[in-house]
Amino acid sequence: xTFRAIDVLKKAHFIVAEDTRHCKVLLSHYSVQTPVLSLHExxxxxxxxxxxxxxxxxSSLALISDAGTPLISDPGYHLVQEARTAGVTVIxxxxxxxxxxxxxxxxxxxxxFVFEGFLPIKAVARQKHLEKLAxxxxxxxxYEAPHRIREVxxxxxxxxGAERKAVIAREMTKLFxxxxxxLLGELLTWxxxxxxxxxxxxxxxxxxxxxxxxxxxxxxAEKVLEILLQELPVNQAVKLACExxxxxxxxxxxxxxxxx
Numbered sequence: 399x400t401f402r403a404i405d406v407l408k409k410a411h412f413i414v415a416e417d418t419r420h421c422k423v424l425l426s427h428y429s430v431q432t433p434v435l436s437l438h439e440x441x442x443x444x445x446x447x448x449x450x451x452x453x454x455x456x457s458s459l460a461l462i463s464d465a466g467t468p469l470i471s472d473p474g475y476h477l478v479q480e481a482r483t484a485g486v487t488v489i490x491x492x493x494x495x496x497x498x499x500x501x502x503x504x505x506x507x508x509x510x511f512v513f514e515g516f517l518p519i520k521a522v523a524r525q526k527h528l529e530k531l532a533x534x535x536x537x538x539x540x541y542e543a544p545h546r547i548r549e550v551x552x553x554x555x556x557x558x559g560a561e562r563k564a565v566i567a568r569e570m571t572k573l574f575x576x577x578x579x580x581l582l583g584e585l586l587t588w589x590x591x592x593x594x595x596x597x598x599x600x601x602x603x604x605x606x607x608x609x610x611x612x613x614x615x616x617x618x619a620e621k622v623l624e625i626l627l628q629e630l631p632v633n634q635a636v637k638l639a640c641e642x643x644x645x646x647x648x649x650x651x652x653x654x655x656x657x658x
Contacts, residue, residue, distance in 0.1 A: 403491050404428050410460035414449065416473055420464050437461070439473050446477050453486045460491075465599065467495040471515045471541050497539050500567030500601035503577055504537075507605070511537040517550060524550070528557045535606040542600045551586040554604065558582060561646045563605040569598040583648075619645035620653055627657055 407413060407430045414437045415421040421434060437445055453459060463472035481488055497513050514531070517540060518524045531538060542550050547566075554564070560583030568576040576595065580588060582604070589595045622643055626635035632654045640647050 619643035
């Protein structure tokens with residue numbers, strides 16, 4: 399929390415919160431006594447008009463979500479959109495955002511990245527969406543529910559490949575904050591081995607696909623493998639190609655099977 403945020407919460411006429419019970423812990427801690435109104439995904443559209451009327455009559459509203467920055471995979475978009483349309487000034491109060499907080503400590507490229515929020519819940523839809531992202535060169539940032547993290551990692555291993563770098567950031571800024579990076583295959587094993595890593599709020603970040611320039615070495619490795627396969631069995635050809643090029647065995651083995 400910033401001093402500015404606390405000051406705004408105390409001075410606003412009303413606080414609009416995702417969960418009024420949840421936010422009262424925070425408000426009590428900072429001795430904020432401002433009245434609280436609820437706004438969540440199930441009532442946002444129905445309540446927006448009445449909130450806009452309050453604003454037009456001179457009231458000030460402070461919008462907060464359960465954690466992090468409002469609207470970032472949280473309610474508030476419809477309210478902000480309608481407020482701006484009505485000519486109401488919308489002022490951002492900077493604060494923590496799990497995606498940015500995690501990315502800054504991930505060790506993955508941060509100059510260009512894509513925030514994907516939550517993936518589709520159903521497996522087929524999720525897999526199709528990941529297939530569309532398989533050749534994305536920018537760092538990928540996702541939010542994920544703890545009870546789905548194993549299945550999501552399995553899908554990413556299958557679609558992105560086990561050799562792609564990834565980082566799990568769990569419970570950012572909280573007591574059990576964890577940031578762990580590894581190859582996707584290793585990350586899945588790590589999560590499956592420790593139930594604690596299947597709890598809390600999770601940011602999952604994956605390095606982008608290699609660019610054409612980065613992929614030139616991969617093309618060379620593929621050419622070496624192709625030549626070796628003309629004279630050697632698959633296992634020997636793959637082993638020798640790995641030694642000669644430094645390419646990952648799993649990738650070359652998959653290519654070898656396709657060529658055979």
